[in-house]
Amino acid sequence: MHYSPLELWLLIGLLALVTLGARSFFVLLPRRWQPRGRVEQALRHAPLVALLAITVPEVTRQLPAAWQQPQPLWAVATDARLLSALVLVAVVRATRSTLWGLLAGIGTFLLAGPLRP
Known part of the structure; x- marks a missing residue:
């Protein structure tokens, strides 16, 4: 597939917005809808688990x-x-x-x- 420079920049911008939205999803939620308890504790470990999921198979x-x-x-x-x-x-x-x-x-x-x- 070949994209024009405008299409590439538009695609990069949209991917950046999707990434930003996904990463800040819980921050943007109203306080009463934010996760609590075990879900909140589990989300603290999500980056480490993602890193392990990438590195352990390679090692x-x-x-x-x-x-x-x-x-x-x-x-x-x-x-x-x-x-x-x-x-x-x-x-x-x-x-x-x-x-x-x-x-x-x-x-x-x-x-x-x-x-x-």
């Missing part, structure tokens, strides 16, 4: 193939994605700092990348 994608290798433990232990995810979780739990966890996970990913043949 664990190579595990079934790794277990089929001649040395499965080495294949799993040298998977840079899995190692960096485990380091990230450990550092966040130990320091209670997301920033340090992210930096440790990125560093581990960059250092462990060359381990894979």
Whole structure:
């Protein structure tokens, strides 16, 4: 499909409006219609759950193939994605700092990348 520049800008603008409306839906509701109780607590965890839904399949994608290798433990232990995810979780739990966890996970990913043949 080919769109003209005007159509592209219109499409981008409409997508931005839909995104803004979806993200601010609960803010724009009258006070008496806003979620309370368990729904409100569940909505606080929605961004984390969305992030996990994106990252967990990517981190664990190579595990079934790794277990089929001649040395499965080495294949799993040298998977840079899995190692960096485990380091990230450990550092966040130990320091209670997301920033340090992210930096440790990125560093581990960059250092462990060359381990894979």
